[in-house]
Amino acid sequence: MGNFDIRFYRSIFLRRLPFFLAILLSVSGLGFFVASILPPTYRADAKIIVESPQISAGLARPTVPVEIVKQMQLVQLQMMTRPNLLALADRFGLYKDRSEASENDIVDDMRSRMSVDPIRLDAPRGSEAATAFVVSFKAKDPVLAADVVNEFVKLIIQKNADIRSGQASETLRFFQQETERLASRLSQLESEISDFKNRNKDALPESLSFRRTQQLNLQERLMQLSREESSLRDGRSRLMRVLAGTDTSPNAAAMTPAEQTLAQLRRVLTEQRTVLADQSPGIVNLKTQIAALEKAVQAERSDKAGAGDGKSGLSDLDMQLADIDQRLQLIAREKDAIDEKLANLAQTIAATPGNEATLNALERQYQNVQSQYNVASGRLADASTGERIEMRSKGERLSILELASPPQRPIGPKRFAIAAGSAVAGLVLAFGFVVLMEFLNKSIRRPIELIEALQIEPLATIPYIPAAGETRSTKLALIPTALRRNIGM
Template structure:
C-alpha cells in the first residue's frame, strides 16, 4: 500500500508540468470568469385574478373566461416581439443593448423574464413575474411596464369583449325587429289580397252557401208553380174562352198582385226605413207592375175588343214576368254560390300559407325575445366591466428595487473551476499511465507479461542527475504556473473576457449558456 502511494506520488511529480498545463487554464479561467461576470439583480411582482365583486346570481358578467386561460392569454401578449422591443427601447435593461440586433434583444428579454402561474381547485389563481438585469433600478422599471401592460390588457380585453357582446345582441335585436316588421307586412298584404277567403270566414261562407242553396231551391219551386199556373191558365182559356167568372167586377191577376205588393210595402215601411234595400226593391217592383198595367190597359182600349183575351194576356204576361224574375234571381244566386264555393275552395290553401307566415313570425318573435333578453344581460355585463366590478387582475406584491444580486455565486464558480481543473489534470495523468504501455515497476511485469521476477534493480541516478531533473521539473512547473496565468490574464484583459469568449464558443457549437 505504501509502495503504491509512493509510486503514484512519484508519477504525479514526474507529470507535474503536464498537470499544471491542464489544471491552471481551467482554474484561472474559472477565477477570471467568476470575477468578471457582472452582478445580476432580480425583481418580481405577484398578481392575482380576483373573483367578480357582484354575485353571479344577481348580475352575470358576459366575459366568462377561465382564470388559467386568461393568464395564458396575457402571458402570450406580454411576450410578443413588439411589446418586448418597446419595453427594451424605453428602459434599456440589457447591457450593451445598443450594439445588439432586434432579435438578440428579444431573446435576451425573454431569457431575463420568468412568468410562473399557479392555480388549483379552491385556490386563488396567481401569476408571478420576475425580471433579471445588471441594473437593479431598471428591473423595477421593466416590471412596472409589464404591470401597466397587463392591467391595461385586462381592462381593455374585458371591456372590449363585453362591448362586442352587447353590439352583437343589439345588431340581432335590430335585425330581428326589421325582419318581424317585414313579416308582419307580408301577413297584412296576404290578408288584404285574400280577404274573401280567410280561415276566419270559412264558417260564414259555408252558412252562406247553404242559405244560397236554399234560396235557389225555393226559386226552383216557385218557377215550377208558375209554369204550372201558365199551363192551367192556358188550358182553361182554350176550353172555355175565358179565365174567370163573368159576373160582377173582377180584378185581374196583375191588379191582385199589385194590391198584395202594396199591402206588403205598407207593412215593411212600418218596420224598416224608407231607404232600406227591401223597401226600395219592393217599391221598384210595384212601380214596374203599375207601368205594365198601364200599358196593358191602353192596348185593351185601343186594339182589343175581347175582354177575356185581354185578361188572359195580362195574366200570362204577369206569369212570364214572374218567371223571368225568378230565373234572374236564380242565375244571380248561382253566380254568387260559385263565387262563395271558390272562396271556400281557396280557404284551405290560404290557411296553410297564412299559418306558414304566422309560424315564421312566431319564430322571429321567439328569437327576438331571446335576443332582447341577451341584450339586457349584455348591457348589464358591459356596465359591470366598465365599472371594474367583474373578474379582474389585481396586484398582490409590487416590484421593489433589489439590494443584493442573485448571481453569479463567485465562490461556487471558483470552487467548481478548481475542482474541474484538478479532475482534468489527474484524469489526464491516469489516462496517460494506463495507455502508455511501459513497464515502470515489478507489478507491471506480473500484470503485463505474467512472470514473477526474482529481484528488481531500480534505476540508479547520480546526485547531479537527480538535481538536474528536479531543477528542470521545478523550473518547468514554475514557468507554467507563472507564464500561463499571465498569458490568460492578458487574453482576458486585452483581447476578450472569458465570459464573452465562453458565450461565443457556446453559441458557435449550439449551446445555450
C-alpha cells in the same frame, strides 16, 4: 485482481501528477476568476391580485368571461410581443451599452428576464381562494429592475382593462346590430303577411266555416228557386191551356199565380219538415216567404172583391201570365247570381288549404324571428349593463397588490456553485487526461506486459535502475517551468 497492481498504478499517478495538478489548478482558477468577476443579478417582484366584482352576478351578469387565468395568459402573450418588449427596453435604455445586439437578441433576452407566475394562496375549507400573480424582472441594477417591473405591471393592468372594456363594447355592439336586424326582419314578415291576407281576403282559413255555411244556404236557396220555378211553369202551362180552351180543370182558372206559388211553397215546407228542423235557415226562409205570399194573396182577393165586373176573365188570365213571366225572370236572374256566388265560393274554398299552408309558414317564420328578437333584446339589456359595469370598473378586474421595490440582495450569480463546479470539472478533466495519456502509452513497463507481448516465459526480468542524478533530472523535466518557479525548484 490478477493483473491489478496498486503499486504500479500509484507510480503511474505520481509520474503524471504534475499534469494532473496543472489541469486541476488551471480549470479551478479559471472558474474562481469567472465567479468573482460576474456582475450581480437582481430580481424585482410585483404582485397583482384579482379583485371580485363589486356588483353581484345575481343582480347584473357580466358580459366578459370570468376565466381570469386565461385572461391573464392572454394579456401576458400580448404584452410579451416583439413591439411591446422593444418599446419597454428602449424606454429604459436597457441595451444602450450593447448597440451591436440585434432586435431578436433583445427580444429573447427580455423574455428570459421577464416572468409572470400565479401565486397559490391558501383558503379556508369551503371558500374560494383569491387569485394572484407575481411579475418578476431581472437586471444588474436593482433600481432599474424595480422600475421595469412596475412599468410592466401598469401596462398589464391597463391592457386587461382595455381588453375587458373592448369585449363588453363589442358584445353590446353585436346585440345592437342583431336586434336591429331582427326588428327589420319582423317588419318585413308583417308586411308580407298583411299583403298576403289582402290579396287572398276571400280565401283565408279563418272564414272557411262561414263560406261553407254560406255555400249550403245558397244551395238550399237554389233548390227552392228550382222548385218554385217548376211550380210556376206548371201554372203557366195550365193558364196557357185555359187560354187555348183546352184546360178542363175547374180550379185552374180560379187560382192566381200568387196562390199557386203559395200552394207550391206549402208543399215544399211540408216536404222539408220531414228532413230539416224548424229552426234551420231553410225552414225559416220558407215560412217567411209563405207569410209574405199569404198577405199578397189576401190583398189580391180584396182588390178583386172591390173591383167589380169591369174586367173580363181573359184580361185576368193575361195578367196572371204576365205575373208568372215576371216572376220566372226574377227567379232566373237570382239563380244566375247564386250560381256565380257558388262558383266563387267553390274557388275560394279550393284555394283555402294552399293559402293556409302559406300563411302558416309565414306565421311560423314570424314567431321564430319574434322569439329570437325577444332573446336578443334580453341579451342586449344584459350587454348594456355589462358594458356600464366595465366602463366604471365595477366588475372583476386586476389591481396592483404590491409594487416592486429595489431588491437589497442579488439572486445571482451563484459564485460558490460556479467555483465548486469548476473544481469538479478540473478534477474530471485532469483525471481524464491522465487516463488518456496512459491509454496512448504502449511501452512495456512491467514483467507481465513483457510476457504478454512476447508470449514467452522469461527466466528472470531485471528492471532499469537509473542513477541518482538521472532520476532527479528526469523528474524535474516532467514538471513545467512555470510550476517549478512557483515552488522554488
